[in-house]
Amino acid sequence: MNYRHAFHAGNFADVVKHVCLVALLRGLSRKDSPWLYLDTHAGAGRYDLRSPPAQKTGEYRAGIELVREATGSLPPALTDYLEVLGALTDTAAQQHDHYPGSPLLAAALARPQDRLVACELNPLEHAALDECLRGRQRCTVARQDGYQALAAYLPPRERRGLALIDPPYEDPREFTRLAKALIDAHRRFATGCYALWYPLKDEGPLAGLKRQLKTAGLRRLLTVELRLTPLPQGGILHGCGVLVMNPPWGFADQLRDALPVLARILAPDSGTAAVDWLVPE
Numbered sequence: 001m002n003y004r005h006a007f008h009a010g011n012f013a014d015v016v017k018h019v020c021l022v023a024l025l026r027g028l029s030r031k032d033s034p035w036l037y038l039d040t041h042a043g044a045g046r047y048d049l050r051s052p053p054a055q056k057t058g059e060y061r062a063g064i065e066l067v068r069e070a071t072g073s074l075p076p077a078l079t080d081y082l083e084v085l086g087a088l089t090d091t092a093a094q095q096h097d098h099y100p101g102s103p104l105l106a107a108a109l110a111r112p113q114d115r116l117v118a119c120e121l122n123p124l125e126h127a128a129l130d131e132c133l134r135g136r137q138r139c140t141v142a143r144q145d146g147y148q149a150l151a152a153y154l155p156p157r158e159r160r161g162l163a164l165i166d167p168p169y170e171d172p173r174e175f176t177r178l179a180k181a182l183i184d185a186h187r188r189f190a191t192g193c194y195a196l197w198y199p200l201k202d203e204g205p206l207a208g209l210k211r212q213l214k215t216a217g218l219r220r221l222l223t224v225e226l227r228l229t230p231l232p233q234g235g236i237l238h239g240c241g242v243l244v245m246n247p248p249w250g251f252a253d254q255l256r257d258a259l260p261v262l263a264r265i266l267a268p269d270s271g272t273a274a275v276d277w278l279v280p281e
């Protein structure tokens with residue numbers, strides 16, 4: 001496990017994923033009944049953008065920094081995302097220097113009745129996450145394999161919830177594991193909401209994943225994809241997507257509104273966005 005998210009925190013892919021995450025949890029929160037948020041690959045929780053890894057790649061400059069600097073009116077999903085980021089820091093300077101990870105964003109959106117489980121295998125990232133979420137109520141940080149956690153925590157006692165599955169894709173077999181994990185999780189908790197982040201790079205394994213999910217009979221599968229350049233370039237990360245199973249009502253429309261604007265902000269000359277049902281109702 002060599003992957004360290006500190007090199008990539010706040011990049012375009014984090015922005016796409018976290019805009020989706022905020023909109024999904026807002027959607028679940030429309031009802032008062034509690035939800036469980038399960039983060040299978042949680043990372044460190046908060047990233048210092050002045051740190052050597054973040055400065056080395058500078059990826060956040062082509063991600064969150066562009067969104068913060070965007071002028072003109074933004075669609076509600078983007079303003080909401082920026083407001084949640086803002087509420088996590090006390091001063092503008094702090095906001096500029098830090099970027100929250102998915103478990104911290106979820107913790108910010110959790111109501112007193114909601115529950116969080118965040119899994120992270122890397123010992124250093126796990127320690128940082130534990131520190132980041134310390135003192136928050138109804139929040140468990142587990143040094144546990146995220147795929148095993150899907151089996152351990154689903155179905156949740158709340159009978160409502162979101163699982164974010166955001167692996168590092170270091171292992172070429174990741175797409176195969178993902179297909180199995182999602183199909184198994186659906187068997188245990190078919191009404192749950194699932195969000196799976198994926199890179200747009202080599203699209204063969206991704207096409208295989210989509211095919212397997214369709215063949216397994218999974219329904220209400222929505223893909224949210226943003227490309228920085230329209231044409232696939234072999235082996236080069238040129239975009240990313242989030243596959244959402246059972247999105248809350250209104251999520252698809254919100255993203256259809258927000259994603260083209262985000263694509264123009266992140267890649268003004270070549271960015272494209274697509275929000276499509278892979279398998280509808």
Ligand SMILES: C[S@@+](CC[C@H](N)C(=O)[O-])C[C@H]1O[C@@H](n2cnc3c(N)ncnc32)[C@H](O)[C@@H]1O
Nearest residue numbers: 005041042043101102120121122145146166168
């Ligand atoms: C892409 S990062 C997570 C970023 C985070 N979800 C966010 O949006 O802020 C992936 C994380 O998964 C961790 N990881 C890798 N394999 C894992 C596994 N099998 N179970 C749990 N965590 C794992 C890595 O150490 C890394 O911190």
